[in-house]
Amino acid sequence: MAWENHSLWMEFVFLAYPSHLELCVLFLLGVSLLYTSIISGNVLIMVAIQTEARLHTPMYYFLGSLSAVEICYTAVVVPHILANILQSEKTITILGCAMQMIFFIGLGSADCFLLAAMAYDRYVAICHPLQYPLIMNLTLCVCLVVASVVIGLFLSLQLVVFIFSLPFCQARNIEHFFCDVPPVMRLVCANSHIHEQSVLVAATLAIAMPFFLIATSYAFIVAAVLKIRSAAGRHRAFSTCSSHLTVVLLQYGCCAFMYLRPYSICYPKQDQFISLVYTLGTPLLNPLIYSLRNSEIMGTLGRVLTRIIRRGYNLSGKGLVPAHSNPQATGISLS
DSSP states (O other): OOGGGGTTOOEEEEOOSOOSHHHHHHHHHHHHHHHHHHHHHHHHHHHHHHHOGGGOSHHHHHHHHHHHHHHHHHHHHHHHHHHHHTSSSOEEEHHHHHHHHHHHHHHHHHHHHHHHHHHHHHHHHHHOTTTHHHHSOHHHHHHHHHHHHHHHHHHHHHHHHHHTTSOBOSOOEESSSSOOHHHHHTTBOSOHHHHHHHHHHHHIIIIIHHHHHHHHHHHHHHHHHHTOOOHHHHHHHHHHHHHHHHHHHHHHHHHHHHHSSOTTSOOHHHHHHHHHIIIIIHHHHHHHHHHHTOHHHHHHHHHHHHHHHHHHHHHHHHHTSOTTSOHHHHTOOOO
């Protein structure tokens, strides 16, 4: 159905939000706290990588890019969720819904392709260490990051245009917090089986294809590590991949459950919970996983936070000293 045929109703209504005031307040505080933590954690990762010369390597360049994508990824839906909590009518226009889906699915797909690029980086580092500086140069790293975002948004655009060209039923209620593919697809009145298969193909390209690349990379990595005779060497090689593997399992576990199954199978409450996990939980846990399991990131984050605290203390200390006062009399040093 063409866009103009949706003129009978131009808004969707979200039904997943709590109805009681006390629950709304708790939900607002919880989402606000998680969102603040996501922004703070990922920004700190980016600042640490930017300010520390030792971290100017391909692995950390990909990690900084992943943090940037996840900041944008959460910004697509979380501010709208927070705004809806405070409103009596939890609505979004049909165009707004389409745009939200394009960027949410696109940046989520970019996450998957970035994880595949990080797996390739680990493969080259472990299997071809001598050629690593020549292969993983800055140009290739930038191309992989740009390609991840472009491919993700392109696949998402094709998918969303296809979904919104379908005829929707008169019901305009979405049992969700935001516009995601499964709840929107349940409003389609066309031959669901054919259209479900088309959507599953698009989801497979965005999810299964990068996962296949990750699995292939780690198959070569495991084969190379098992040839290392030293137990310490094997442990060191595996430890460089453990954080990435943890994030991969978390990301792909949620995505596979949500997108690689028929959308006619309806689990509204489970879908809502899982969507909150990969919308808020994964971007929050990624910087924690990478920092807690990486001594260089932990050390750099400690120095960055120390500089920020000292700078704030010095500024507040200077602000307490009048321009005409004697610093020695007050006991505050201006140096």
